[in-house]
Amino acid sequence: MIIMSVPRFWRQQVARYNLVGTHCKKCGEYFYPPRDMCPDCRREGEIEDFKFKGTGEIVTYTVIHTAAEGFEGQTPYVLGIIKLDEGPQLTTQIIGIADEMEIGMKVKPVFRKLGEDGESGMIYYGTKFVPA
Numbered sequence: 001m002i003i004m005s006v007p008r009f010w011r012q013q014v015a016r017y018n019l020v021g022t023h024c025k026k027c028g029e030y031f032y033p034p035r036d037m038c039p040d041c042r043r044e045g046e047i048e049d050f051k052f053k054g055t056g057e058i059v060t061y062t063v064i065h066t067a068a069e070g071f072e073g074q075t076p077y078v079l080g081i082i083k084l085d086e087g088p089q090l091t092t093q094i095i096g097i098a099d100e101m102e103i104g105m106k107v108k109p110v111f112r113k114l115g116e117d118g119e120s121g122m123i124y125y126g127t128k129f130v131p132a
């Protein structure tokens, strides 16, 4: 198990939840998490930062009953794999009723509280998903 300080944990969460990836201008491929080099174009590639709109569809999902550190008090919640319209897939929280979700359902992004750091009192926000 890796022990990390709370602020670093939250910096990573916020980056993860802000949907910033990269795009190769040469071949048109999108990457999330971001890649610095396009695996197809290699040195020929032209990589730029890309902020995803966040619309996509549910590939699969599961209901989580045991919270990860920093997410206590939020269980049960739905963790799913979303395929963004641009192609990349990501693991994320989907807000809503699990019984009403299904594979292939369209989702859209919402800006929500991710959690808070009890020691500093800081509240962190990022993107989550809801059925569209």
Ligand SMILES: [Zn+2]
Binding pocket: 024, 025, 026, 027, 028, 029, 038, 039, 040, 041, 042, 045, 046
């Ligand atoms: Zn490329």
